[in-house]
Amino acid sequence: MNTLNKYTILVIALSGLSACSINNSRYSQKQDSAPEFHYGDLELADATPRYEPYAPANFRPYTVLGQYYTPMLTAKGYEEHGEASWYGQKFHGHLTSNGEVYDMFSMTAAHKTLPLPSFVKVTNLDNQKIAIVRVNDRGPFHPGRVIDLSYAAAKKLDVLSTGVANVKVEVVHIDEDGIMTVGAGAPQQPEIPPSLAQPESNAVMVAQANTKTTMEDRVELESAAPPISNALASVMAGSDKKSQIFVQVAAFSDAEKVSELSEGLARLYQVPTDAPLIDNIYRLRLGPLINEQKAEKLIQDLRSIGFDSAFQILSAD
Known part of the structure; x- marks a missing residue:
């Protein structure tokens, strides 16, 4: 099986897993909790008050x-x-x-x-x-x-x-x-x-x-929700100048493929994703993660679904 077909199948599988996790059960976890990745020292901006008509x-x-x-x-x-x-x-x-x-x-x-x-x-x-x-x-x-x-x-x-x-x-x-x-x-x-x-x-x-x-x-509420955008999570990741733990999933030259996989993996693992372009190659990674144990578990999970080259990296950018 060539690389393109392999990752096309994985995208479909990830989408299916995400849909099942939303539709078959209202919540994917029994007890509430904080997110599983490192939040950093970002000073969040307040909501901006404005006139909005009541519904x-x-x-x-x-x-x-x-x-x-x-x-x-x-x-x-x-x-x-x-x-x-x-x-x-x-x-x-x-x-x-x-x-x-x-x-x-x-x-x-x-x-x-x-x-x-x-x-x-x-x-x-x-x-x-x-x-x-x-x-x-x-x-x-x-x-x-x-x-x-x-x-x-x-x-x-x-x-x-x-x-x-x-x-x-x-x-x-x-x-x-x-x-x-x-x-x-x-x-x-x-x-x-x-x-x-x-x-x-x-x-x-x-x-x-x-x-x-x-x-x-x-x-x-019963209705299934669309995935949350990773835009804010990417801002949070970029704001923390300390060394942070990421897991690199794979490297691609196809921006569309990276976008599809990024969305599926973000849904599946509920962690931020980004894909910096380095030497004309997109390096898809997950994180920042809260600790190395979380990273190791994520690497095992990724390898089990076909991302054999997944590995841990430290980054300050």
Whole structure:
């Protein structure tokens, strides 16, 4: 079998494995967790507050665990205190309550009753760290918890190690004329403060507007999600100047083949991929990875599906 046919078959197989993992089971892992690769010291940008009309479908009351919830009609002037928690790998790539795709590397959050979407300023009262997040999901459904943060937001607020933190939540409301109100504060003219004027960390991928949701311990959705873009993960990898662990899968001259394999492997292993062009050859690699044990396991898996030349590399670029 020639090399081209070999990797064409592998692409098809990888696509099939990815589809099965999404469609046959709502989640690919039982317990939630942080990602399995090294995140680095990247300072994530806050979500950028802007005017977004509320989605009418998200005003429908709902019931979870016997508790009845009625979403607010407006979030202007809202603030509250309570505990924040976070959610990560288990829900990564699945639909949120308003039909978007959850990306744990975006600055997002879940709230039980705020209109979707909303922007909120979250202050960790234990260390005074602040993050601006976009609320696009429902939860958390645990007593005392007022907001569920994405992995990225939890990292910025230093909540990952503790699991929960005491926080203050203030809605950043911007009307159609650009007038901004933060929590119960006075309205401000249409000028985003420097602390908020940072680029969106990642574009959200929007599913069909009429997606029907099912509420469980979290708001869990049946529909299969498309794969998360590797763009942000590539930025994260490039931002850490320390030596990082990667696994090189193979080298190719065909850019289209690299793109197809990259997407399939990213889905299958839930790790970032990149393919730097060196001497007119694309070197497809996975990572950065959290440790050498993870790299060794990944190499074994890759060799078992035909990538016999997979090997570990260290890189500072």
